[in-house]
Amino acid sequence: MPLFFLSYARIPGERGPGHDPDKPVFHFFEMLRDRVADLAGVPVEAAGFVERNDGDEDDVARALSRCQVFVPLYSKRYFSDTYCGRQWTAFARRAASGSLPHTVPVLWTPYPVASVPGAVSARPEIVEGGGETEDAYATSGLHQLLDLEEEAALPVVDRLARRIVESATGVSMAPDLDRRTLNTMPDAFAAAPPRPPMRITVLAPSRDRLPIGREPSRYGPKETDWCPYGPVAGGPVAEQVKELARNLGFAPEVVSFDKTLVELEGRNTPVGPWTLVVDPWALQDPEASGRARTFDAAHRPWTAVLTAFADDDPQTKEHSERLRGLVQAAFPRFLRLGRMGEQEAVRGLVTADAFALWFGELAESSYMRYLRYIRPQSTPRNASQGRPPGVGADGLGSGEGGSEVRR
Template identity: 40%
Template sequence: MHDSRSDADVGDASPYFFLSYAATPAPGHVPAERPLPDKNVAEFYADLSAEVTRMSGTRARMPVGYVEAPGRDRAQTDRALSRCHSFVPLVSRRYFTDTDCGRQWYGFTHRSPAGALLPVLWTPVPTTARPVVVDLELPVPQPPATATEVDPQTLELYAQDGLYGLRQDTDHAAAYAQCVRRIAQCVVQAARRGRGPGWAAREPAPTAELPDAFAISPLHPLGIAVLAPDIDHLPPGRSDVKYGRGPRDWQPFSDTLGTSLAERTAGLARNLGFAPTVCTFEQAEPVLLGRTQPTGPWVLILDPWVLHDPRAAERLAAFDALDLPWVTVLTPLADDPQTREHQGELAARLRAVLPRRLARGRAIQRAAVAGIENIEAFNSRFMELADSAAQRYLSRAPLASQPRSSSPHTEQQGDQEAQS
């Protein structure tokens, strides 16, 4: 249903949305001039504008959105950014290196009154390549609106390939259309909630004078906890060849050249753009058992031989009972003959204490818990699952750059929410 009132007042003075994109300079373009949006960006802008127009029922003569392009001076862009009801950045690796995009992001997220930040995943971006906290799942409208339907497969393809990938895949044209409708619904909702006296009268800030929100890119924290015996606390009959003075000295794989797995993992994490902190399970226990709030994602590296210790098994079972998607578990299987001989027994102990982790999540997550047999497989799974844990952590954490939402009382006021 549409609002009984005309949406024309959201037109020129207050665009429904501001589309922010990283321009790809064309050969021979004038450096001082913003290049035209490429074909895919321009077509997405047109598709989103059409869907917003349809959903809102607007009769405004001016475009419902704004996209920077040659022929539009900086004053127009500044005015649109200061008055738009939602900010739709097309997120890609290039986006976070574009100074203009960084200034636009800063200008929108630091203005008052706020609007809706609706990031769109254009192409896949690793968590560690994002200098700001941003959730890249497909936007969802706020209650009480019922979100337009999007198939589970579409959500998976969107997360895997981004909206640009969906546009290129002619076999999934319906998936692309579903995503556009969902984004449009969020845009229309933001416009209807944002109406109020003085909205279009705000004084625009010169975008060119704003700081670049992406200029400083701190490393993302990552906790690495190790749960393994030390040389003085081995299970009865267990060979000591893989162990050292503490859990962090554990070396399950023979080809690590005398370097502990914890140390190698920390180096790999730094190469991925994380700032790792390595500790024992005991040191990380307040976080891993839910007694304190995490400040970042975690990876738990587990030696199944430690499960011969009833106390260790009990604490790990308590960890498994919690819903902590921002913690990923990797279980390296040492490459010594004794471990191979007892692999069935060790697997049974894992099933007893980690039933939740072995039954839920993606196949790669379950396989990482069940056992990793060599350093190459460990490296590969760590790289993917550490980033996945980081994404899970960011999706549960408050977005630092997300404008504060209105109070419940304010949100109940105004027009009926956008529905398709």
């Protein structure tokens, strides 16, 4: 039962004596395995597993069934590798079965956010302001850090080893896999069937309509230019949310608040889930506050609200008590009737990472409620007919459950 299983995308190319394109992967594995063995007090051979070029595929499948922590090496190549996608599916099914294994991702080489499949929610742990080593890891990935100076990578390897040892508790084995079962599993990274549009509405002032005294650096000519976490941390929130929605398989569409109200008050079937992103400063304006209360009173099941309370914004921190009071007055139903995560998102998310995390969670839950809402209207005689593939009668995916928040 190895403590961790290292999953990586094999680099194509000839292999021979003294030459292997994946040699850096195996070198990192040995460093990590040795440190995990020291910290956990286990033999080296029990600390970790990695698939070697001449390894037995049944051993790979068995180790994947028995490991306690899954350690994927994130790269653009990884997210397009079918075999890695099958390994991801095998491990995800263990999580769905209740054995509660953990994932500790590693930033191996930088990758575009758009390349991350919707099935992937865990992100590599990056320590902001952690010094030159952490900055180099966050910018260039561990592969380059090891290539440039092995000693510089040791703090990152040590932190990953500690995360693995901390996570390797209370995990039970799954039934052993064999090579045939593993090789016939679906690729978790394959493109999923398209989802419906996702409407996105931003309730924020433009730069020329700011409250008196509000610092203007995070605003622009349009409401959608608002950058709650600053221009560096994601840029305009409308673009950030569109990118997150695309990664989840939705077709995002930014629409005005007027269009929101028309659809909320109408009786036509909604075209998809809807997310309202709120700047608490906007609620000082009576008109904007009234719109928010109207949105709250409608309380449509396919809607979600996220409020940005940036903790690096001195003005927002200084006036946080008053601003939170405005939010509570504008969204009493969401705060009273919403689930715990929904309430937290409405009260205010203080970092860009928290915002992205909760957007993914609420997008999935509002999508499931959207499916439950439209099903009786579209299939009044038999609710199972016309059901989207993989969606059960309760609106949840077959066997995979809802989205899981990872902190």
